[in-house]
Amino acid sequence: MDGMAERGVVFDIKRGVAKDGPGLRTSVFLKGCPLRCRWCHNPESQEFEPERAVTTGELCGMETTVGTVMEEVRRDKVFYAASGGGLTITGGEPLAQPAFTTALAAAALAEGIGVAIDTSGFAPWSVFEAVLAAAPLPAAKQGSGTASAAPLADLLFLYDLKCMDDARHKEFTGVSNARILDNLRRLDKVGARIWIRCPVVPGLNDSDTDLAAIRAFVAPLRHVERVDWLPYHPLGLEKYATFGKTAPSGLPSPQRT
Amino acid sequence: MATDEFNYPARMARLTARKIEQTKAKLAALGTRDEDDYGLVLPPASFQVELPARDATGQWSGPRAWAANFRWLMENHPCYIDPDDAIAGRWMFMLSRMRLGYQLSRSNFAFDYSHLEPEQKKYDITPGIGKDAHFAPDYQIGLDLGWGGLLAKVREARLRFAREREAPGVEAQGAAPADSAYALELLDSEEQAILGVQAWIRHLAAAADDRAMSEDDPARRANLEETARTCYAIVDAPPRTFREAVQWIAVFNMASRTYNRDGAGGQLDELLRPYYERDRAAGILTDEDAEFLVFCLLLNDPHYYQIGGPDADGRDQTSPLSYLILEAAGKLKASCNLTIRVWDGMDRRLFRRGVEILLANRQGCPRFSGDKALVEGFMRSGYSAELARRRIAVGCNWMSLPGLEYTLNDVVKINVAKVFEVAFAETERPEDLEKNYVRHFRAAVDVTARGIDFHLAHQYLNEPELMLNLLSHGPIEKGMDVSHGGATYYNMAIDGAGLAVVADSFGAIEERVVKEKALSFAALKAAVAANFEGEEGARIRALVQGAGRYGAGGTAADRWAVRLTEILRAEVAGRTTPDGFKLIPGWFSWADTIRFGKAVGATPNGRLAGEPISHGANPLPGFRKDGALTAMAAAIASVQPGYGNTAPWQLEVDIGLANDPDAAEKVMALIEGHFALGGTLVNINVVDAKKILEAHRDPSKYPDLVVRVTGFTAYFNSLSPAFRQLVVDRLIREAV
Numbered sequence: 001m002d003g004m005a006e007r008g009v010v011f012d013i014k015r016g017v018a019k020d021g022p023g024l025r026t027s028v029f030l031k032g033c034p035l036r037c038r039w040c041h042n043p044e045s046q047e048f049e050p051e052r053a054v055t056t057g058e059l060c061g062m063e064t065t066v067g068t069v070m071e072e073v074r075r076d077k078v079f080y081a082a083s084g085g086g087l088t089i090t091g092g093e094p095l096a097q098p099a100f101t102t103a104l105a106a107a108a109l110a111e112g113i114g115v116a117i118d119t120s121g122f123a124p125w126s127v128f129e130a131v132l133a134a135a136p137l138p139a140a141k142q143g144s145g146t147a148s149a150a151p152l153a154d155l156l157f158l159y160d161l162k163c164m165d166d167a168r169h170k171e172f173t174g175v176s177n178a179r180i181l182d183n184l185r186r187l188d189k190v191g192a193r194i195w196i197r198c199p200v201v202p203g204l205n206d207s208d209t210d211l212a213a214i215r216a217f218v219a220p221l222r223h224v225e226r227v228d229w230l231p232y233h234p235l236g237l238e239k240y241a242t243f244g245k246t247a248p249s250g251l252p253s254p255q256r257t
Numbered sequence: 258m259a260t261d262e263f264n265y266p267a268r269m270a271r272l273t274a275r276k277i278e279q280t281k282a283k284l285a286a287l288g289t290r291d292e293d294d295y296g297l298v299l300p301p302a303s304f305q306v307e308l309p310a311r312d313a314t315g316q317w318s319g320p321r322a323w324a325a326n327f328r329w330l331m332e333n334h335p336c337y338i339d340p341d342d343a344i345a346g347r348w349m350f351m352l353s354r355m356r357l358g359y360q361l362s363r364s365n366f367a368f369d370y371s372h373l374e375p376e377q378k379k380y381d382i383t384p385g386i387g388k389d390a391h392f393a394p395d396y397q398i399g400l401d402l403g404w405g406g407l408l409a410k411v412r413e414a415r416l417r418f419a420r421e422r423e424a425p426g427v428e429a430q431g432a433a434p435a436d437s438a439y440a441l442e443l444l445d446s447e448e449q450a451i452l453g454v455q456a457w458i459r460h461l462a463a464a465a466d467d468r469a470m471s472e473d474d475p476a477r478r479a480n481l482e483e484t485a486r487t488c489y490a491i492v493d494a495p496p497r498t499f500r501e502a503v504q505w506i507a508v509f510n511m512a513s514r515t516y517n518r519d520g521a522g523g524q525l526d527e528l529l530r531p532y533y534e535r536d537r538a539a540g541i542l543t544d545e546d547a548e549f550l551v552f553c554l555l556l557n558d559p560h561y562y563q564i565g566g567p568d569a570d571g572r573d574q575t576s577p578l579s580y581l582i583l584e585a586a587g588k589l590k591a592s593c594n595l596t597i598r599v600w601d602g603m604d605r606r607l608f609r610r611g612v613e614i615l616l617a618n619r620q621g622c623p624r625f626s627g628d629k630a631l632v633e634g635f636m637r638s639g640y641s642a643e644l645a646r647r648r649i650a651v652g653c654n655w656m657s658l659p660g661l662e663y664t665l666n667d668v669v670k671i672n673v674a675k676v677f678e679v680a681f682a683e684t685e686r687p688e689d690l691e692k693n694y695v696r697h698f699r700a701a702v703d704v705t706a707r708g709i710d711f712h713l714a715h716q717y718l719n720e721p722e723l724m725l726n727l728l729s730h731g732p733i734e735k736g737m738d739v740s741h742g743g744a745t746y747y748n749m750a751i752d753g754a755g756l757a758v759v760a761d762s763f764g765a766i767e768e769r770v771v772k773e774k775a776l777s778f779a780a781l782k783a784a785v786a787a788n789f790e791g792e793e794g795a796r797i798r799a800l801v802q803g804a805g806r807y808g809a810g811g812t813a814a815d816r817w818a819v820r821l822t823e824i825l826r827a828e829v830a831g832r833t834t835p836d837g838f839k840l841i842p843g844w845f846s847w848a849d850t851i852r853f854g855k856a857v858g859a860t861p862n863g864r865l866a867g868e869p870i871s872h873g874a875n876p877l878p879g880f881r882k883d884g885a886l887t888a889m890a891a892a893i894a895s896v897q898p899g900y901g902n903t904a905p906w907q908l909e910v911d912i913g914l915a916n917d918p919d920a921a922e923k924v925m926a927l928i929e930g931h932f933a934l935g936g937t938l939v940n941i942n943v944v945d946a947k948k949i950l951e952a953h954r955d956p957s958k959y960p961d962l963v964v965r966v967t968g969f970t971a972y973f974n975s976l977s978p979a980f981r982q983l984v985v986d987r988l989i990r991e992a993v
Contacts, residue, residue: 015810016885018914018923024887024930075810076887078933083926 003107004067008100011045011061011092013072016079021116021158021195023085026073030091030101031061035120036174037162038248039201039232043240045092054244066103073108086114088158095123098130106134109154116195118158120173121180128183131155132190156193159184163205164213172204181217188221196224201232201251263476265549268341272556273590275339277960280972289977291848292361293653293969294592295514296558300335300349308355315357318367320439320721320738324446324453327352327516327723331453334515336464338484340477343500343553344507345461345484353389353517353720362852364388368715373708380701381675381856383849384708388668389720390519392739393651394728395660396528399509400502404458405493407727408451415444418736440736443721447733450723454512455492461508462488499532499542503550507557513724514558521651522560522594523659525551526579527568533578544581551585559592559970561651565607566598566628569643575604583607586622587614592963592970593622596650599932600628612921612928619915619943621965626650626903627932627939634937635901638748638830638841645901653968654845654873654905654938655750660730663744666902667752667847667968669709671701673821674755674857674870677762681785681861687771687778690763691820699828702751706834709749713838717741747838750902751829753821754846754853757871757880760807760821761862764814768804772813776800781861788859788866802863808876808892815892822896822904830900844874844896844904848967851979869983873967874904878986886910886927894934903937907967909988912945940965944988949973953985964988 012029020027032048033040040046044053050061073087080086087108094101094117105115117131135155161184162177163169169177187194196218200206211229218224232251240247261267279298286299309329310322317326330350337347356365364387377384402410418440462485469481487504496502506528513519529551536542564579586595597611611623628646635645635656648656655666680693717738725739726732732743769776776797789798805812822844829842846853854869862877864870871877874893881888886908893906908927914920928939942965952959956974964973964984976984 012883014883014885015881016883016887016889016927018917018920022919024923024926026887071811075891076930079887079890079926079930082930082933083923085926 003103004065004070006066006100006103007063008066008097008104009048009050009061010064010069011050013069015072015076017088020090020118021085021088021156022114023083024076024079025085025088025116026076027088027090028069028073028104030089030094030097032096033091033093033120034096034122034175035093037199038172038204039199039251040248041233041237041239042092043245044243048096051243053242055242060243066100066107069104070107070111073113074111077111077113080113084114086116086154088116088118090118090158093120093122095119095127095131098123098127102127102130102134105131105155109134114154114156116156116158120160121183122175123179123183125183125186128187132192156195157187158195158197159187161196161198161214161217163210164217165210168205184221188223191223194221194224196227197230198227199230199232263341263474263480265545268549269552269588271341272339272553275341276556276591280975281960284975289975289980291851291966291976291980292971293520294559294971294975295518295520296347296556296592297349297351297514298337298347304335306330306350306355316365316367317356318719320443320446320723323352323516323721323723324449326355328449328453328456330515331457331512332460334457334460336457336461338461338464338468338481340468340472340481342556343480343484343550344504344557345465345488346457346507346511347557348511348514350515351518352515362849366715367719368711370708370711373704373711376700376704377708379675379679380697380704381672381853382701382705382708383668383670383672384705384712385665385669386708386712387716387719388665388712389517389722390513390521390725391652391655391666391668392662392664392725392744393521393523393649393657393659394509394513394519394725395730396506396509396523396728398660398728398730400505400528401495403491403493403495403505404451404455406495408448408455410733411444411447411451411727414733414736415441415448418444437736439717443717443726443736443738444733446721446723447726450516451727454508457512458488458492458508462486462492496532499529499536499547500550502529502532503554507554509724509728510558510560516724517720517722519725520558520560521657522562523651524564524566524574524649525562525582526564526576527574530576530578533581544577547578548581548585548588551582552588555586555589555593555595556591559594561594561596561653563596563598563626563649563651565603566626566649567600567602567646569647571602571642571646573600573602573604575607579604579607580610583610583614583623587618589622590618590620590961590963592972593620594969595623596626596938597623598628598650599625599928608925609921612924615941616910616915616920616924616943619912619945620963621940621942621970624650624941624965625928625939626656627936629932630897630899630935630937631656631901631903634897634899638839638900640901648901650938653847654752654843654903655968656901656903658746660728661745663739663747664750664841665709665712666750667845669705669750670752670754670846670849670853671698671705672755672853672856672870673698673753674758674853674860676701677755677759678857678860681762681782685778687766690766694759695824695828698824702828702832702840705751706832706840709751709838709840710834710836713740713747713836748841748901749834749838750841750843752843752845752902753825754844754849754873755857755870756818756821756844756874756896757807757877758857758860758862758864760814760818761804761877762860763817763821764807764812765801765804765862767813767817769800785859785861789863798863801861804862806876806880808880808889810881810888810891815895818892818896822898826899830898841900841902842898843902844898846870846873846967848969848980851983872987873907875907875987887930890927890931890936891934894931894936897935897937899935905938905940905968906931906936907965907987908939908941909944910941912943915943940968942988946988949985949988953981956981
C-alpha cells in the first residue's frame, strides 16, 4: 500500500512549535489514547473517533491521509533545516494508530525531515519495531555491525515516564507501567535517541522518592539525551466540560500554579 | 541604578533616565504622536522662533527662504549640554513642520496639483508630492571634507557657475545642463546652511566651555572641556579622532533633523572604523570609551544604521567595531534603529549576539535585513552586484545607496484596499473581479507616477534638500537639487498597503461564492454595502471570516496574495513614470493603517467600514489558530516585491519563547528561514503580553517600555490610545 494514502484521525496540526523536541517543529496531533491520565490536559484527544464539542458544536478530529498531512508538514522544511527541527507526531497516543504513525514517520524521514514521536510508551513492542524500521540507519552503524555505536539519526522518541510504582501508575493512568518500562529498555538497546519527559503533578507524583525512582531507572540507559521535568498546568481542565466530560478531581487548582 | 559616580555605567543610567523625563515632557507638551521618537527635546519655554523668511500666510518656498530660515534656526538654536554626555547638543525644531497647515499625511506644496487630486482621492493614494528626505546621505563625504571643506566645495562650484554665466560655453561639471541662475541660488543657499551649522557648532563649543567653568567636579569638568575642544575642532576641519567623528555625525544628524526630519543613517561600523583603529593604535581610545561614545550617538537620535553585511566586493564588513556598536545599542534602554545585514558570508556571532540582545532587552532592537533577496532584487532593477551590496538598511522599511540615489522611499503609498473597493463596487460577476482590480490598480499607479513626476519637476523650487545635497554625490557639482537632476540614480518607490485585506477578500469570494456556492455574489455585495448589518449581514460576515486566510498556508487567500504581488510587480516595476523615471515596488503601510482604513468601507473579508487595514505585508491577526510564526514567515516571503525594495515581516515573539534556553537559535532559524525563502527585512518585538496590556490601561506605569511599531521603535506611552490598541491587538494575538 502507498504510505501516502494511509488514513488516520488527526485533531490538530500546529506549525512553528518551539517546544516538544529540538528546533522549530510541526506537531501533528493524533486522536485517541489508551491511557486516562488524571492530569490529561487534552481530553479531546482521548477518544479515537472524531467528536463534537458540546458547547460550540465544533468538530474535533477528522480522518485524513499521510499525503494530506505531509503537504502541511513540508511547508516549513526551510525552518526545520535552519533550526534542527522537524515533525512531532503526538496525540493522544500516536502509537495507538500504528500504521498511520509509521507511514507518516517514514514519509517525513524519506524527505529528510527529522521526526519526534511523543509517546506514553504504551504500545506493543512490534509497533516500535515498525516505526524504527522507517528510520535510516546512521552512517556509523552501516555495515559495521557494532550495534548502538551511534543513535539512530533523525528519529527521536519523546518518552513519558510518569510513575515507577506500578500500582499508583495504574491509579493515575489506568494502565500498568510494565510494558512502558520494557519498551524503553529495548528502545535504548537498539540505539534510538530518547528524551525522557516526566509530568510532575503536585501531590500525585512529585515526592522525592518518586523522582529518585525515575532517575534511578534512567541512569543506566545509554541513549537518553535529556530528562525534562514538565510542570503541571491546569489549562486543560475547562476543556473537559467542552467535550461533555467530567474533569478529574483531586488536582491542583489553577490558583496554585 | 544612577549614582553620583562619574563612570560609564552611571553616566549611561543617568542619561537614560533623563531621556525618559524628556519623553514625558514631550508627551505633556505635544500630546501623543504615532511616529518615531526622533530624539528631539523641547526648547526652553521662553524661546521664541522668529523665522525671517515667512510670507503673510506663514509659508515659504525656494532655496533662499529655506536657507534664511534654517540659518536663523541654527544661529539661534538653544545649546543643550549635559555633563554626563560625550556629545554636545540636542535638536529641538523641525523647520519643515513650521509651515502653516502642515500635516504628516500631506505636505505643504507651493505648486497646484489639483488636476491629480480626484484620482488620488479615488484610490486613496498618498502621493508623496512635496515630501522631503527619505533617501540616504553618504556621511563619508562630510567626514572627509568637514564643514570647511564642504563650504569650499560649494564656493568653488558657485564660482564655476558664475563664470559660466558670464561666459557661456564654459562647461559645468556633470552631464545634465544646469539652470545656472538656479544653481547660483542653490549654492548660495547651501553656503548659508553651512554657515548656520558652523555657527551652531561654535555656540555648542562655547556652551560646553561655559558649563565647564561652573563645574566643580574635576571629571565632569574634564569631559565638558573635551566636549568643547571636540566641537571647536570640527567647526572647519574634518574630524580626526573617534570622538570628533561621532560628534560630527551627531551634528549633521541634528542639523538635518532640524531642517526636514531626515533620519537616514549609514553603515556605521565602516564609517567609524578608520578613526577607531587609528585612536586604538595611538593609545588614546579604549573599547569602553568607544562604546560609550557610540552609546551617546545612538541616544542622541534614533537614526537608522546598518552594521555587518558585505562590502561592494562581497567581503564581510564585520569588525570589532560592529560588536562594539551592537553592545552599545544593547546598553541603550531607549528607541534605537540598528539593522544587522544577514548574509551567507557573515560572521554568525554578530547575528547571534544581535538576537541575544533583542531577546534580553525586549526593545525591538536590533532588526535584520536579508542580503540575498535585496541584492538579487536590486540587480533585477538593472544595477550591478557591487551597487546592490552597497544599498543598505537606513530607513523604516527602506534601503538606499548612500549619496547616490533619490527615492521618495516610504512616502508614496497606494491603498490597495481602496483600489479593491472601487473594483468590487462595479463588478457584477466574480469572474470579472480580478480584471477590474488590475484595471483600477493600473490607473492608481498611473496617477501615482504622474504625481512623482510632478514632485520631481517642482520640489527643487518648493523645498530643496539643502542638508542632504551636501552629502550626496552630484548636487553641488551639478548645481542641481537632488530631487531635480542632482542625484546619480532615481529609483522612485511605490508601496502598496492593505495586502492582507485584499487577499482575504479575494480568497473569501473564491472559497464561499465561486467554489462552495454557499453565498451568491449579489448577496455578498449587498452585505458589504450594508456594512454587514442585520442578522443576514452577520451570518454572511461569519461565513466570509471563516474562509482560509492569507498566511495560513495553501489557502485561496494565500494564492491571491501572491497574485496581487505579481500585479504589483507588473504594474510598478514593469514601467517608468511618463517622464521616464524608474519605479520600484514594495508592500508597506508604515504606521498609517488606521488612516488608510478610515477611507475604506466594509470589505468582503468581513472587515467593517472604517476599520484599520492590514499592517505591511503581514497577514491579519487570527490568520491561523496556532498563529504559527513559520507560516507567517513563509507567507510574507511569498509576497516579496522582488526589485530591491522590501515587504518587511513585522514579527512579534512571545516572551514564552524568549525564555526558552534555545530561544536565540530558534529566532535565528525563523529569520534565516524567512530570508532563505526570499524575505528582505524583519522587524521584531519580543512581547510580554501582560506588561503591554497593563501599559495600555495605564501608560504612565511603564514609561520606559519601547516597542517596534513598524520600521521604527517608539515609547509605548507616546502612542495615541487608538494606535496603542492596534499595537496591542497585533502583539497579543500574533504572539500567542
